[in-house]
Amino acid sequence: MRALSVAVLRTATGVGFRAAFPAGRGVRPASEVNLSRPERAASALLGGVLLVRGLTRRSVGGAGIWVLGGILLYRGISGHSRLYEALGVNTAGVARREPGASEAAIEVRRSITIGRPADELYRFWREPGNLSRIVAPIGEVAPAGDGRTHWRVHVPLGRSLEWDARVMEDRPGELLRWESLEGADLPNEGSVSFRAAPRDWGTEVMLRFRFDPPGGVLGKAASERLSVVPGALAEKALRRFKSLVETGEIPTTERNPSARAGRGSD
Amino acid sequence: MRALCWNGINDLRVETVPDPVIVNPHDAMLRVTMSTTCGSDLHFIDGYIPTMRSGDVIGHEFMGEVVEVGPEVRQVRKGDRVVVPSFICCGSCWYCRHELWSLCDNTNPRADLQEPLLGYPTAGIYGYTHAFGGYAGAHAEYVRVPHADNDCFKVPEGLRDEQVVFFSDAAPTGYMGADFCGIQPGDTVAVWGCGGVGLMAIQSAYLLGAGRVIAIDRFPERLRMASERAGAETINYAEVDSVIEALKEMTGGRGPDACIEAVGMEAHGTGVQYAYDRTKQALHLATDRGEALRQAIVACRKGGTLVILGVYGVMDKFPLGVMMNKGLTVRTAQQHGQKYVPRLLEHAVRGELDPSYLATHRFSLEDAPRGYEMFKKKEDGCVRAVFVPSG
Numbered sequence: 001m002r003a004l005s006v007a008v009l010r011t012a013t014g015v016g017f018r019a020a021f022p023a024g025r026g027v028r029p030a031s032e033v034n035l036s037r038p039e040r041a042a043s044a045l046l047g048g049v050l051l052v053r054g055l056t057r058r059s060v061g062g063a064g065i066w067v068l069g070g071i072l073l074y075r076g077i078s079g080h081s082r083l084y085e086a087l088g089v090n091t092a093g094v095a096r097r098e099p100g101a102s103e104a105a106i107e108v109r110r111s112i113t114i115g116r117p118a119d120e121l122y123r124f125w126r127e128p129g130n131l132s133r134i135v136a137p138i139g140e141v142a143p144a145g146d147g148r149t150h151w152r153v154h155v156p157l158g159r160s161l162e163w164d165a166r167v168m169e170d171r172p173g174e175l176l177r178w179e180s181l182e183g184a185d186l187p188n189e190g191s192v193s194f195r196a197a198p199r200d201w202g203t204e205v206m207l208r209f210r211f212d213p214p215g216g217v218l219g220k221a222a223s224e225r226l227s228v229v230p231g232a233l234a235e236k237a238l239r240r241f242k243s244l245v246e247t248g249e250i251p252t253t254e255r256n257p258s259a260r261a262g263r264g265s266d
Numbered sequence: 267m268r269a270l271c272w273n274g275i276n277d278l279r280v281e282t283v284p285d286p287v288i289v290n291p292h293d294a295m296l297r298v299t300m301s302t303t304c305g306s307d308l309h310f311i312d313g314y315i316p317t318m319r320s321g322d323v324i325g326h327e328f329m330g331e332v333v334e335v336g337p338e339v340r341q342v343r344k345g346d347r348v349v350v351p352s353f354i355c356c357g358s359c360w361y362c363r364h365e366l367w368s369l370c371d372n373t374n375p376r377a378d379l380q381e382p383l384l385g386y387p388t389a390g391i392y393g394y395t396h397a398f399g400g401y402a403g404a405h406a407e408y409v410r411v412p413h414a415d416n417d418c419f420k421v422p423e424g425l426r427d428e429q430v431v432f433f434s435d436a437a438p439t440g441y442m443g444a445d446f447c448g449i450q451p452g453d454t455v456a457v458w459g460c461g462g463v464g465l466m467a468i469q470s471a472y473l474l475g476a477g478r479v480i481a482i483d484r485f486p487e488r489l490r491m492a493s494e495r496a497g498a499e500t501i502n503y504a505e506v507d508s509v510i511e512a513l514k515e516m517t518g519g520r521g522p523d524a525c526i527e528a529v530g531m532e533a534h535g536t537g538v539q540y541a542y543d544r545t546k547q548a549l550h551l552a553t554d555r556g557e558a559l560r561q562a563i564v565a566c567r568k569g570g571t572l573v574i575l576g577v578y579g580v581m582d583k584f585p586l587g588v589m590m591n592k593g594l595t596v597r598t599a600q601q602h603g604q605k606y607v608p609r610l611l612e613h614a615v616r617g618e619l620d621p622s623y624l625a626t627h628r629f630s631l632e633d634a635p636r637g638y639e640m641f642k643k644k645e646d647g648c649v650r651a652v653f654v655p656s657g
Contacts, residue, residue, distance in 0.1 A: 113360070115358070115359060115360050115363075200360070200363075201360060202360070232378060235377075235378070235381075236378065239377055242359075242371065242372065243356075243371075243372040246356065246358045246359050246371070246372055247292070247356045247357075247358050247359075247372050247413070248291065248292070248338065249290040249291055249292060249412075250290075250375075251290075251354075251372060251373050251374060251375040251390065251399070251412065252289060252290065252375050253375055253399065253400050253401055253402070254289055255287050255289055256286045256287060256289065256401070256402055256410050257284065257321075257402065258319070258321075258322045258323055258393065258396070258400045258401060258402040258403070259319035259320060259321045259322050259396075259400070260271075260283075260319075260320055260321025
C-alpha cells in the first residue's frame with residue numbers, strides 16, 4: 001500500500017500531472033494560484049485517494065475522510081489554498097531545489113549488527129554479485145564501467161527509477177560513500193559504514209541515504225511519510241546482507257507458498 | 267500433496283496443494299510420518315492471532331524421514347529419521363550461538379511484519395502465521411526444513427513415532443519451563459494447565475530435582491493424567507473456592523517456589539475476572555484472557571520464579587505491581603528446542619521420559635479437521651491428536 005503511493009505520487013508529479021493540468025489552461029487565474037505544481041499534484045492525489053476511501057466507508061469517520069478528500073482534491077485542481085491565503089503562504093513560486101542542497105532532503109538511516117569482522121563485511125559488500133543478491137527484491141545494481149554502478153529500483157505498476165552512481169569516498173573496512181550522477185531519476189547520495197560492536201556481537205553496519213522530496217509544503221509532508229518506504233527497503237537490504245553473510249543464504253518461502261497461490265506469498 | 271489448510275476462523279480443510287521444493291542450499295525435504303495438534307494453533311483457528319492467510323498449511327510439531335537434501339547439507343542424509351523443533355534456526359547468528367534459539371536473526375523472511383509489534387523480529391515457525399515467516403506447515407505429506415543440519419535431530423533406534431513427535435515442541439517447551447525455574451532440590455513447582463506442555467513441564471520439573479509438583483486444571487481426565495503419568499498433586503480449580511488458598515495450604519503458607527503458566531491467551535476460569543476477560547475478548551476489546559497468569563503471579567511465593575510458556579497477544583490489565591512488590595523473577599520464551607532436544611532424546615532412551623501418553627487420539631491426515639475439533643473441545647478426554655499422512 002505504502003509502496004504503491006510512491007509510484008502514484010511520482011506519476012502524478014510527472015506525466016499525469018501535466019496531462020491533467022496543461023500549461024496556460026489552469027482553472028484559476030495565475031494570480032490566484034498559490035500552490036506549487038508538485039504540491040498541487042500531491043494534494044490532488046491524496047485528495048482523490050481519501051475521497052474514494054471515504055466513499056467506500058459507510059460511517060461518520062468515512063464521511064469526514066471524503067470531505068477532507070474533496071477539499072484536498074479541489075485545492076490540487078484549482079491550485080489555490082484558502083488556508084495558505086489566510087496564512088500568507090505561497091509555494092507556487094518556490095523553485096525546485098538542487099539535489100543534495102536542500103534542507104528538506106529526506107535522510108534514511110538503518111543499522112544492523114552482523115557477527116563478522118568489518119573487513120570481511122566491507123569486502124563482501126564490494127562484490128557486485130553479492131550486492132545484487134542483497135538488493136534483489138528492491139531492484140538491480142550492476143557495474144557500469146569507469147568505477148560507476150548502474151542502479152534500477154523497482155516501483156509498482158511496472159515502473160522503475162534509474163541512476164548511475166559513483167563512489168566518492170572509500171575507506172576499506174570502514175566506509176563507502178556514493179553519489180548519483182547527473183541525469184538520475186531520483187538524485188540521491190548514500191553510504192554504508194562499519195564499526196566494531198561490543199563483546200562478541202561482531203560489527204555494526206549502518207546504511208544511510210538521502211534524496212530530495214518532490215517539493216512544496218505538502219510534498220515534503222508526503223515525502224516524510226513516504227520515507228517509511230525507503231526505510232523499510234533499507235532494513236530489508238540490511239537483513240538480507242546479514243543472513244547471506246552469516247548463513248550463506250537468505251530466508252525465503254519462494255516456490256514454497258504457505259497461502260494459496262494468488263493470495264500473495266513471500 | 268495433501269495438506270491441512272486454514273481457510274478462515276474455524277475453517278480447516280484437507281486440500282491438495284503444490285509439493286514443497288528445496289530452494290536454499292541448507293534445506294532438506296521431509297516425508298512427514300507424524301504431526302500433532304498444539305494448543306497455540308487454536309489461537310489463530312479461533313481468530314485471535316493475526317497474519318494468517320487463506321490456504322495456509324498449518325502444523326508445527328512433527329517428525330519424518332529425510333527424502334532429499336540441498337547441496338550444502340553435510341550431516342543429515344536421505345533416509346534419516348528425524349524430529350524437528352518448531353522454530354527454524356540458522357545456528358550461526360548471535361542468538362543461536364548463545365542458545366537463544368527461538369530468537370534466531372536469520373530465519374524470518376517476514377521480519378517486517380513482526381518488527382512493528384515486537385521491536386525486533388524472532389525466528390520463523392512452520393505453519394504459524396505470516397508474521398512468523400509464512401512457512402508452510404507440517405500437517406502435510408511433505409515439509410521443507412531450512413538449515414537442516416542445525417534443525418534435524420536423528421531419532422535413536424527403538425523409539426516409536428508417538429514417543430518422539432512431542433520432542434518437536436511440547437516436551438522441549440515444558441522442559442525449558444522447568445529449566446527456567448532454577449529448581450533447587452526439594453523445591454515445589456506449581457503448573458497451570460495440564461495439556462501437552464503442562465504435563466511435560468511437570469515431568470521435567472521432577473527430572474530436574476523438584477520435590478513436589480502441583481498441577482492446576484479443571485478437566486478430571488487431564489488431572490488424572492497429571493497425577494498418574496506425571497506424578498503431580500492436583501487442584502481442580504472448578505472445585506475449590508480459591509486456587510491461591512489451596513496452594514498456600516499445601517505449602518505451609520509459603521506458596522510454590524516457582525509457578526509455570528502453560529495455558530495462554532484463552533484461559534478459562536471462574537468468577538468475575540474471567541467473565542470480564544471473556545466479554546472483552548469476545549468484543550475484540552482485548553486479545554487475551556489472562557486468568558491463569560494472574561493467579562500464578564499472586565500464588566507464587568515472595569522472591570519466587572514465574573515462568574510464562576502460554577502464548578499471549580498484547581495483554582492489558584496485567585498485575586505488574588504485584589509481581590514487582592513480591593520481587594518475582596519472570597522467565598519466558600518461545601521454546602529453544604535445539605538446546606533441549608538432544609537431552610530429551612537421552613531421557614527417552616533411558617526410559618525416563620515417554621510422552622506417548624499425550625497422543626490420546628490418532629487420525630489419518632485426511633481426518634485432521636475432525637482431530638482439531640476433538641482437540642479444541644477436549645472431547646473424549648483428548649489431550650493431543652496425532653496425524654499420520656499415510657494412515
